[in-house]
Amino acid sequence: MTRTALVTGGSRGIGEAISRKLNAEGYTVVATYAGNDEKAAAFTAETGIKTYKWNVADYEASATGIAQVEAESGPIDIVVANAGITRDAPFHKMTPEQWKDVIDTNLTGVFNTIHPIWPGMRERKFGRVIVISSINGQKGQFAQVNYAATKAGDLGIVKSLAQEGARAGITANAICPGYIATEMVMAVPEKVREAIVGQIPAGRLGEPEEIARCVAFLASDDAGYVNGSTISVNGAQFFV
Ligand code: CAA
Secondary structure (H helix, E strand, O other): OOOEEEEOOOOOHHHHHHHHHHHHOOOEEEEEEOOOHHHHHHHHHHHOOEEEEOOOOOHHHHHHHHHHHHHHHOOEEEEEEOOOOOOOOOOOOOOHHHHHHHHHHHHHHHHHHHOOOHHHHHHHOOEEEEEEOOHHHHHOOOOOHHHHHHHHHHHHHHHHHHHHHHHHOEEEEEEEEOOEOOHHHHOOOHHHHHHHHHOOOOOOOEOHHHHHHHHHHHHOHHHOOOOOOEEEEOOOOOOO
16 A cells, blocks of 8 residues: 655755655655745646645644645655754844744644654554754754754654654654755855855765655665664764
C-alpha cells in the first residue's frame, strides 16, 4: 500500500524539494503552507501534490488540518516537520515578538505537527518522523538566539521521541542543513552571505535536493534502525 507523507512548509524552499522527491519515490505526498497561495497553487498544478493552508503555530488549526488530510489521503505514515521562519537580530535588538514568533512557529510548530499524528503511528506500529533542524541549532549563530534555540530544541525532540517510539516501529530523526540556496538564505545581506560561503569548505551553498535525498533515505524501510540521529548536511562547515 502506498504510504502517505505530510511535509509542512512543503510548497517552497527545502520543503518543496522534499515534497517533490517523496512524490517521485511513489509516496502519496501532502504539503502544507502558511501564506503564499499563488505559489502553492502553482506547485499543485505542476506536481499534482495537494496543498493545505494552516499555521503550524496554532495547535487547533494543525489538528483540524491533519484530521482532514487523513480523511482525504489516508493515515500519515511519514511526517516531515520542515516549516520554519527567521526573525534575525542581534540579541540586544531582538524584540520579545521576534523571540515569540520564532519559538511558536519553529518549536511549538513541530510539537503541533507531530502530536496529532503520533497516536495513529503508535496504533499502526509504523512511523517516520523527520524534523528539519539546522546547522545553527548545532553551533549557534550571530543574530539568531531565537532560531538557534528552536533548532537545538528540535534535536531534543527527536532524541526523546526516538526512545518513546522505538518499540512501536516509529523512528524520529533530525536533519541539520547547512546554508542551502533558498529564499531564506538569499534574504541574508549579500556581504554577510559571501562571508558565510567563504567558511564552507565545499565552497558553495547546498542545494535543496541534497536535503531531500536524505529525507527519502530516512523515510525508507532501509532506515528502520536509524533512530534518534542527527544527519548534518553542510558541506563540511561544522562537525558535531
Ligand atoms: N559574525 C560577527 N559579526 C557579525 C555577523 C556575524 N555573523 N553578522 C553581522 N555582524 C556584525 C556586523 O558586521 C555589524 O558590525 P559593526 O557594527 O561593527 O559594523 C554588526 O554585527 C551588526 O550590526 P547592526 O546593528 O547593523 O545589525 P542589524 O541590526 O542591521 O542586523 C543582521 C543585521 C540581521 C545581523 C544581518 O547582518 C544578518 O542577517 N546576518 C546574518 C544572520 C544569519 O546568518 N542568519 C542565517 C539566516 S539563514 C538560516 O537561518 C537558514 C539556516 O538554517 C542555515
